[in-house]
Amino acid sequence: METPLLDELEKGPWSSFVSEIKKAAKKSKKAEGLLGQLELSYKEKKTHWKHGGIVGVKGYGGGVIGRFSDVGEQFPGAAQFHTIRVNQPSGWFYTSDALRKLCDIWDKYGSGLTNMHGSTGDTVFLGASTDDLEDIFCELSAASWDLGGSGGDARTPSCCVGPARCEFACYDTLALTYDITMTYQDELHRPLFPYKWKFKMAGCPNDCVASIARSDFSVIGTWRGEIQINQDAVAEYAEKGLDIKFEVVRRCPSKAIKWDGVKLTINNSECVKCMHCINVMPKALRQGEDKGAAILVGSKAPIVQGALLSSVIIPFMKIEPPYDELKALIRKIWDFWDENGVARERIGELIQRVGLGNFLETIGIEPSAQMVIQPRDNPYIFYEEYYESE
Amino acid sequence: METPLLDELEKGPWSSFVSEIKKAAKKSKKAEGLLGQLELSYKEKKTHWKHGGIVGVKGYGGGVIGRFSDVGEQFPGAAQFHTIRVNQPSGWFYTSDALRKLCDIWDKYGSGLTNMHGSTGDTVFLGASTDDLEDIFCELSAASWDLGGSGGDARTPSCCVGPARCEFACYDTLALTYDITMTYQDELHRPLFPYKWKFKMAGCPNDCVASIARSDFSVIGTWRGEIQINQDAVAEYAEKGLDIKFEVVRRCPSKAIKWDGVKLTINNSECVKCMHCINVMPKALRQGEDKGAAILVGSKAPIVQGALLSSVIIPFMKIEPPYDELKALIRKIWDFWDENGVARERIGELIQRVGLGNFLETIGIEPSAQMVIQPRDNPYIFYEEYYESE
Amino acid sequence: MATKEQIRDRKTDIGPPHYEGFLCPTIKRNYGKWRYHEILKPGVMVHISETGDKLWTVRAGSPRLISTDFIRLICDLADKYCNGYLRFTSRNNIEFLLGKSENIEPLIADLEKEGIPVGGIGRSISNIVHTQGWVHCHSSATDASGLVKVVMDELYGHFTNMDMPAKLRIAVACCLNMCGAVHCSDIAILGVHRTPPRIDHEKLPKICEIPSTVASCPNAAIRPIFIDGKKSVEVDEDRCMYCGNCYTVCPAMPIADPLNDGVSIWVGGKVSNARSMPKFTKLAIPYLPNNPPRWPEVTSAIKNIVDLYVKNARNYERMGEWIERIGWPKFFELTGIKFTKYHIDDFRYAGRTYRTTTQMKG
Amino acid sequence: MATKEQIRDRKTDIGPPHYEGFLCPTIKRNYGKWRYHEILKPGVMVHISETGDKLWTVRAGSPRLISTDFIRLICDLADKYCNGYLRFTSRNNIEFLLGKSENIEPLIADLEKEGIPVGGIGRSISNIVHTQGWVHCHSSATDASGLVKVVMDELYGHFTNMDMPAKLRIAVACCLNMCGAVHCSDIAILGVHRTPPRIDHEKLPKICEIPSTVASCPNAAIRPIFIDGKKSVEVDEDRCMYCGNCYTVCPAMPIADPLNDGVSIWVGGKVSNARSMPKFTKLAIPYLPNNPPRWPEVTSAIKNIVDLYVKNARNYERMGEWIERIGWPKFFELTGIKFTKYHIDDFRYAGRTYRTTTQMKG
Ligand code: SRM
Ligand code: SRM
Ligand code: SRM
Ligand code: SRM
Numbered sequence A, B: 001m002e003t004p005l006l007d008e009l010e011k012g013p014w015s016s017f018v019s020e021i022k023k024a025a026k027k028s029k030k031a032e033g034l035l036g037q038l039e040l041s042y043k044e045k046k047t048h049w050k051h052g053g054i055v056g057v058k059g060y061g062g063g064v065i066g067r068f069s070d071v072g073e074q075f076p077g078a079a080q081f082h083t084i085r086v087n088q089p090s091g092w093f094y095t096s097d098a099l100r101k102l103c104d105i106w107d108k109y110g111s112g113l114t115n116m117h118g119s120t121g122d123t124v125f126l127g128a129s130t131d132d133l134e135d136i137f138c139e140l141s142a143a144s145w146d147l148g149g150s151g152g153d154a155r156t157p158s159c160c161v162g163p164a165r166c167e168f169a170c171y172d173t174l175a176l177t178y179d180i181t182m183t184y185q186d187e188l189h190r191p192l193f194p195y196k197w198k199f200k201m202a203g204c205p206n207d208c209v210a211s212i213a214r215s216d217f218s219v220i221g222t223w224r225g226e227i228q229i230n231q232d233a234v235a236e237y238a239e240k241g242l243d244i245k246f247e248v249v250r251r252c253p254s255k256a257i258k259w260d261g262v263k264l265t266i267n268n269s270e271c272v273k274c275m276h277c278i279n280v281m282p283k284a285l286r287q288g289e290d291k292g293a294a295i296l297v298g299s300k301a302p303i304v305q306g307a308l309l310s311s312v313i314i315p316f317m318k319i320e321p322p323y324d325e326l327k328a329l330i331r332k333i334w335d336f337w338d339e340n341g342v343a344r345e346r347i348g349e350l351i352q353r354v355g356l357g358n359f360l361e362t363i364g365i366e367p368s369a370q371m372v373i374q375p376r377d378n379p380y381i382f383y384e385e386y387y388e389s390e
Numbered sequence C, D: 001m002a003t004k005e006q007i008r009d010r011k012t013d014i015g016p017p018h019y020e021g022f023l024c025p026t027i028k029r030n031y032g033k034w035r036y037h038e039i040l041k042p043g044v045m046v047h048i049s050e051t052g053d054k055l056w057t058v059r060a061g062s063p064r065l066i067s068t069d070f071i072r073l074i075c076d077l078a079d080k081y082c083n084g085y086l087r088f089t090s091r092n093n094i095e096f097l098l099g100k101s102e103n104i105e106p107l108i109a110d111l112e113k114e115g116i117p118v119g120g121i122g123r124s125i126s127n128i129v130h131t132q133g134w135v136h137c138h139s140s141a142t143d144a145s146g147l148v149k150v151v152m153d154e155l156y157g158h159f160t161n162m163d164m165p166a167k168l169r170i171a172v173a174c175c176l177n178m179c180g181a182v183h184c185s186d187i188a189i190l191g192v193h194r195t196p197p198r199i200d201h202e203k204l205p206k207i208c209e210i211p212s213t214v215a216s217c218p219n220a221a222i223r224p225i226f227i228d229g230k231k232s233v234e235v236d237e238d239r240c241m242y243c244g245n246c247y248t249v250c251p252a253m254p255i256a257d258p259l260n261d262g263v264s265i266w267v268g269g270k271v272s273n274a275r276s277m278p279k280f281t282k283l284a285i286p287y288l289p290n291n292p293p294r295w296p297e298v299t300s301a302i303k304n305i306v307d308l309y310v311k312n313a314r315n316y317e318r319m320g321e322w323i324e325r326i327g328w329p330k331f332f333e334l335t336g337i338k339f340t341k342y343h344i345d346d347f348r349y350a351g352r353t354y355r356t357t358t359q360m361k362g
């Protein structure tokens, strides 16, 4: 097959996805079909995938994205090219054995092409035929794997590397992610929500899993109390050339740090726990010892009402198994969403529509000034209490 | 007349408006009526003024606010209690003779009560009867006074004290206000606009006439080029105890100032012309020599679509008689408003509705990054150019 | 009454007198030539011109709602000390413009004798910008002049002294129309209605235009209906947030309600571009009762906020700048004001006021 | 094909394998006990535990769209150097987790031999988060993988070196659905449609629900109509801003248009709470043509922005922080990008992006 345009993408230093497709195409007719169709797309500057198509495995409402080619006759391998979302392990940790097993299954039935990983976090198999779906699922299941979410369900939760390899983790992101994933298997596999729902767990305010930007429910580690300072280690950083005044003190958003050349002091009641000073001097500074997480809700991409970031609804919560408080909260929010959400309305949009205050009231959270950047500046207040004249 | 509640407001150190009403009530039945009605309002905790009522003087559509009492029988003096808005002189400068003349007219016909001044800026006569309106106007006119605006017209323009007594004035606020007032006499006196229109002229970014908060068209003085520094005077401030580092350098929003204890330097390309350093050390610092104004449009109170601040549409314009450029701009905006505004829609709301970009395009102003705090963050772009396929 | 002839012959569209006629000789000579100013003591400042001339200003507080007697009084003082030249400020203070410094003390003595306070310049609380209230407006939920009086009585010492961290600008408006700059003041006292308008179905069809009444509602709470075959409107009480705009448009929808009208307190707005950008005022206290004649709940709430500001803010730091530095949670903690759902915005731009970061103090 | 029995007997709702089975012994021993880390060189860091243990990480770039061959290759390397333990990052890089520092250099040598880049840690440009594009999505206005490839080719040296002021996160999304975090990235490349959907009035009534199609439009541009007695919809082209959401809901409204689809560039977003709050990405370039296979207009636009950032930003200053410090006008001036009306927001929160202050540089 001639692919002059795509061949151009095998040039240059960065690893080439075209080379990957070609490798797969050597073994798989499906991948070969994709290669041809993609070359056509490059030529015509347009996609050749048709819109949707409902396919899946028995008993599950999600986990498979149907995908059909509009040039299937020309490229029969691409005619059916469904995605299977395999629920990744917490923190994307694998052994080579486990990965090879996945490859074996996929080589047997699919295109041999994957995404490691999809943006939601799944291990993504690209290019399955409708008829093979059940087989693939049987084999996955036998090998202890399960499908991820799609449609109006709880999508596959994902998390940062957390305590497995990071000194900043304020709670166990992997354990929580696993627990949540297991607890909500039904919600994950059988779409019943008004729209999609995403959980993301980040161990600290650095938010290495971008949870504040793309999860309906963001659990972001944070702490209370004093940042612990190891003055010797501070001195060591300074000696090694770190300009503490310029790089740390001046960059502190709350101007909470003092450095006199010998001693570093932090005014912890001013600190907004942004992580910057700790990021720059991880050997010298450690977060306060009372660790937990802030809970934020509602972030999403622009469709329909505009992109949102998650916003704080619980400034601080301890995150410890069996996570009862957290789960009670999730349940209340889901009930609220179920009752009030219209079709294709994410929780963030719903909160915008009914107002954060009403949302908090309904789910029984006391409003706090921490939940806003500033109080209202318009006088259009819906007063609820008033006196009745006799 | 017994006014036990109002009497409480003659206590305490601040000058008492109740005493003023009482003084007037000694000479005027109208003021006496007001006193009684007000006492009743204090007792019942409610207003006793009726809604509106169209009254005025011949040939004018504005300048008088009709006001009738709903307890006129009980307080005949208050039965008709219209406001006459007298167009104040630029900068609220008076001579005692001129003021006495106004008092004479008002004592003759009205309640003897005034507001010096109304929030828009007018010299306000409170408490005229319908039948006296023409007389009052005849006498005002004979004494060289005219009415101000009300209703859907250009309201009485007002300005800060400007070059008359302020070293910070970047253009002649009094002259411009007078010129604008005279140029638009027709627009001021005969309401033809979709809604009210307010001009306010402030000589510098301190904005002592709050133009950025409450005028549809705000002309706010500013400058280009270098702040002029008198180092000796800086030293003098320092000697007298000003902590230049803390009070000036640290408070500069653009961190443009350096002070080494001897010499003050300003990075003028960083300076955002906020006035702070100059305000603190007026003897030492003077604005750059290329003076003019920024033009901002659209501020207003909350009704209907929420309060607005004015926003920049011309970052810098020279403000010199005969102000042709400025007037051409005003005309274009009015035309735009006439054509596109719905009833009771202020220009600021209209701009929000159609988008600042479209507004600028229609009135022929090139958009510039200075006009926004940040570019759009949502991808909902109305692309206007596209290729047609042959 | 004016005759037809008088009316015909009077001049129209002549505009105000030219300001030049009202400028004192020192100002005329130094117009646009001022070099700098110094604040000499509370209520007194001097402007120095590049010609070397000086102009002294003495600023005096006025209740704004004044009688012609009061005006004649200050005219007399102006004659006595300033050759008859005086002005008013954008916050309704009186400014005596003096060519001679010797006149300062005698003028102040005379003003004090008359009970007219001197001050309001520099780092002080200036006069309160306010509106009509029960004195003259049909729309009012409270009285403006009365509130100004009781608050200024309470804060008097901050007008006559310069003991504030920075200027503090207070405004009062008697309804949501906010005549003035309540929406951008350090502290704003705002009269509020808290119950929906009551509809007079008899009068409404006769005196109101149904479409414009329906359109007047910012929250689409008004719907046209038929009552006994006559056109009228109804209000969806769940959507009404008591703005009173329908009443402005249609007199048959009165909203005043003595039992429930009251006062809300707002803080942290500003207008100047100095240091920080102009800011809107934000809600501090959603509701305090209308308790005339002296509104004790309001004065003590304001005093509490002002005291804390004076104690904690840095020099030149306006109320809003101070609050933003310490953070809103701290403001509520320090003042002891309870943060409620009312404080959370739910109008147009509400979404952008939520805290979309984990950055939090404490 | 799976038999009925197999289907019945397979386990469902078992969830993913427990992560513990995938953690190497060093991690298991030191889980939650890490003290600090050091970045040793591009793509290599070490984490030091309070037990004294160390774990070395070597990070390698992946095109994300990979074959099983590729996976088997990295598995072999993991077996050779890490006892078979490895992970992927939230930006699709591969991380080899080493218990012994001696293995670092041989591993890197092997990776280089295979053409797999090592880097992306610390102050560098990491892998580009991206989406499906022409490879797999019906909605795409451009290809994602191709754009990633050409941009990473251009910026390669910033992945394999730590020569950036701070982390720089690039994302590509092939349509406004923005699968990923395009809306909060230092630089975002976004596929855009620029013409309204074309309606297939034949198919529409058969396959689409009219009310949900109408409701899908964020800008109320879709109206129900009758065409030849059949229900369908029409689009008010003046209100359409080409978001494609109607197409998501109704396949009979395709929006792809090879002549006009293209790419827009956005800058200055971030996700972390470090220093400044998370920020949305803002529009830099409204439109660049789709010019596959190597999109030269896009790569040179990105290079221009990155070069200026590298040259002008301070240490730890993310793209958006840098731009906010210098101001947007300066950003447009430096980059030579023309500021147009498209840059001025006109959606929901537009009003709060206008400059409501005279504070301006220059
Ligand atoms: C595969 C994946 C992109 C990728 O290449 O990684 C993807 C692909 C699609 N997304 Fe997505 N989304 C993917 C992660 C995301 C993310 C990121 C995330 O989950 O962290 C987002 C942004 C966050 C969010 O949820 O808002 C995202 C926001 C969307 C949206 C806009 C939703 C919104 O509320 O704004 C749509 C459109 C919709 O839902 O109607 C969408 C719709 C789609 C559809 C199903 C197309 C459609 O219109 O129905 C795409 C299927 C493509 C295909 O055939 O393969 N996808 N999508 C990601 C899922 C892989 C995985 O399971 O791991
Ligand atoms: C007298 C005055 C208050 C005062 O005590 O100083 C006043 C009084 C009224 N204003 Fe005002 N406004 C006055 C300055 C303002 C200002 C301040 C300014 O002009 O700088 C504002 C805020 C700026 C603005 O224009 O938005 C203001 C915003 C309003 C509004 C809200 C407009 C909006 O777009 O949000 C209304 C309601 C309306 O227009 O429907 C209003 C309506 C009214 C009415 C006419 C009541 C009504 O609903 O029809 C009041 C008549 C009261 C009376 O009987 O005396 N008044 N009004 C001020 C005019 C005196 C003068 O001419 O000097
Ligand atoms: C007389 C007056 C102008 C007029 O035409 O009437 C005026 C006069 C001066 N203003 Fe003003 N301002 C006047 C209302 C305002 C207003 C408007 C208002 O309060 O409604 C503002 C905006 C307030 C706000 O931001 O909310 C205003 C914000 C300023 C500022 C900026 C203060 C700040 O740091 O934010 C300065 C600078 C300063 O004080 O150093 C200033 C400075 C000055 C100076 C020093 C200018 C000068 O060199 O002559 C004048 C004496 C200041 C003083 O009172 O301390 N003037 N000034 C107004 C007096 C009102 C009054 O009676 O108190
Ligand atoms: C491995 C990974 C987590 C994971 O579970 O996969 C990770 C790991 C680390 N992150 Fe991260 N971050 C990872 C994605 C992110 C993301 C998400 C993203 O890019 O989509 C963010 C948010 C980015 C944003 O703001 O837009 C992120 C923002 C940070 C920050 C804050 C940077 C800042 O100043 O804004 C730090 C602190 C630092 O770098 O000093 C950090 C620091 C770290 C540290 C140093 C934490 C530690 O002590 O181990 C880790 C190595 C840093 C490095 O790569 O330089 N990590 N980090 C992710 C690697 C992605 C990659 O392959 O490049």
Ligand code: SF4
Binding pocket: A160, A161, A162, A163, A166, A167, A168, A169, A170, A202, A203, A204, A205, A206, A207, A208, A209
């Ligand atoms: S979010 Fe925090 S805990 Fe998680 S990997 Fe990043 S830095 Fe570590």
Ligand code: SF4
Binding pocket: A251, A252, A253, A254, A255, A256, A257, A266, A270, A271, A272, A273, A274, A275, A276, A277, A278, D275
């Ligand atoms: S964590 Fe952030 S806010 Fe707190 S002291 Fe460090 S730099 Fe400052």
Ligand code: SF4
Binding pocket: B160, B161, B162, B163, B166, B167, B168, B169, B170, B202, B203, B204, B205, B206, B207, B208, B209
């Ligand atoms: S706005 Fe500026 S020029 Fe006008 S009085 Fe105030 S400080 Fe002076």
Ligand code: SF4
Binding pocket: B251, B252, B253, B254, B255, B256, B257, B266, B270, B271, B272, B273, B274, B275, B276, B277, B278, C275
């Ligand atoms: S005018 Fe303002 S921004 Fe400019 S140097 Fe002075 S303090 Fe800084």
Ligand code: SF4
Binding pocket: C131, C132, C133, C137, C138, C139, C140, C141, C173, C174, C175, C176, C177, C178, C179
């Ligand atoms: S604020 Fe309201 S009540 Fe007060 S004067 Fe203005 S319109 Fe009347």
Ligand code: SF4
Binding pocket: C196, C197, C216, C217, C218, C219, C220, C221, C222, C235, C239, C240, C241, C242, C243, C244, C245, C246, C247, C255
């Ligand atoms: S008071 Fe305001 S919100 Fe209520 S019905 Fe009237 S206009 Fe609508």
Ligand code: SF4
Binding pocket: D131, D132, D133, D137, D138, D139, D140, D141, D173, D174, D175, D176, D177, D178, D179
């Ligand atoms: S961004 Fe759009 S085109 Fe790309 S994968 Fe997501 S839905 Fe498909």
Ligand code: SF4
Binding pocket: D196, D197, D216, D217, D218, D219, D220, D221, D222, D235, D239, D240, D241, D242, D243, D244, D245, D246, D247, D255
């Ligand atoms: S593309 Fe978007 S804006 Fe245009 S009609 Fe469809 S949904 Fe509406």
